Amino acid sequence: MAFLELEGVTKQFGRVAAVDNIYLAVEKGEFLTILGPSGCGKTTMLRMIAGFETPNQGEILLDGEDITDRPASKRPMGMVFQSYALFPHLSAEENIAFGMRTRHIPRDLIKRRCAELLDLVGLAEMARRYPHQLSGGQQQRVALARALAVEPKVLLLDEPLSALDAKVRVSLRNEIRRIQQQLKMTAIYVTHDQEEALAISDRIAVMNGGKIQQLDEPEEIYSHPRTAFAATFVGASNQFKGILESAAEGRCRTGDYTLRIAPQTTLQDGEAVLIVVRPEELTIQRANASAAPQANGTINSIRGVIDLRTFLGPFTRFHVHVADAIILTADVPSQQARGYESGQEVVLSFPPEACQILQAMPDQPS
């Protein structure tokens, strides 16, 4: 049995099901991220685990114990909020001590633990500062220490970094991960930032429309998305809508092109599919007469014109106009991107293994 389990949990607001019949199992010491766009139900799910919302259906089990109807103040959870939610009238140290005071822990022990926690989050010098005297990043560190002070069984983090600037966000997320691993803490992290989710999680639950679309390790989510939503939401992608011509040979008809894909065993000939290719799988070459405009032997090559070139530091992103309304994205290491400019005719190539094949949804754009 997993450490924290959600069994068929549903939460409705009026007629809308914000969370729709969710089953989720989180292991002890695991860092699970719930990733999804705003309004997908991720925060509602976290709030139900914290005890701020009551599910309409289903059960929440912690360590085998049903905590569905237990009030938030009686659950062994620590929560970090997007808006920090530090108590403005208390200093950093007093904020951290708040939860321990509630639990009537002896004063000298509280003092020692506050010092340890301030040290852990790197704010030993700031103990006496008030929240308004701290930067956003420092406030969130205090909030993290405050949540850890009560030694929760599960640490809940509700978009803790979204109010911070980019640099602080990266350093603080690494710190959160380091502390979580150091304390072997079970953590549930809610975010809409896929990069953040990929960077720090043991597993990611991709959510949309109140349902979990895919629950997997970050690499798996990125390289083998199970649904079109997971493929599009996590990372950039090129998509082709097509019909499987031959599953055994790995051939797929999409618009004017026939694409080479890896042989498929689970799909039938004639089935509608969605082919997803990550931008970094595409290579760029100058167009010359010999380059064939479509599947050529074992590699896929598509001819097009560079629409936009964006330098992104380590790599350069090209938007290449290949057909009437199709623009493909290619991420090329910047040293190989020299000499390619907007308006230039090029050939984009990618191997059959780079194609991820998904069953097409009726409303998926090509």
Place this chain on the structure above:
Amino acid sequence: MSAAQAKPRPVRRSFGFNKIFLILAIIYLLVPLVATLFFGLAGSGGIDFSTFQQIIGDPNFRQTLILSLELAFSTTILAIVLVTPTAYWVHLRVPKARPLMDFLTLMPFAVPAIIMSLGLVELYGTNDTLTSVLSFGLVPVLSYDPFNIIDTPQLLVCAYVILSLPFVYRPIDNSLRAINTTTLTEAAYSLGSGWWRTFLTVVLPNIWPGIISAALLTFSTVMGEFTLASLFGIFTFPIYLDEIGQENAREAASLAILSFIFTLICVLAIIFLVRRSAGRIRDDSELEIVATK
């Protein structure tokens, strides 16, 4: 741009329209006070303190002043104790009811004091079954011995609480809106704190400015309230002031000055006490702004 090209910004004139308006406002506020003071002190041969001595020697003066102070303190405490947790509860649990609360707390402005006092007098003391049922038997119990609260200062305090609702609810509600009440409460809950503990240790210290504002407004309203007290037949300080005014204008002027000084001392005492007990409020200047309102 080089330094030579940069034009020095013109120095702002220190005397402007804002100062003229400030001085005019001060004159507007002080002239009546100073005039009343001079009128009270003016004797046949220059300054004469005899009216002040007469007033201070009058037992009615002390009696009514003490009664009014008692009424003001009781009303302030009762109103704040009743309204603050209610406003917090509404904010947290039934935020949709806030417009209704706004409407209800503004009612005392719409209902004249005379109607309220007649209503109270009518309600208590009538042996009406419907009233008994609706008040859960409270009205008949309170109307007769041993309680018999009709026309007592206790009932007047209850009426004053209703009268001061707009002054109490508004600033407290504004303070609750200004802090992130819901998230702070959830943070406290997640740290194991219950409702009351959260209210007392997290919410209350952060809405002190609103509470002080509410206390000052209520206190000064009750200190000067005339209609209800007169209809209840309770001899409070404003009624004493009115009586004196009808007999001796000079004594009334001195009395007005004295009552102003007393109220000022009480208001400053409230600010001082609350500031001390509030301890570390985020920004002390915030308090000063509220206090000067």
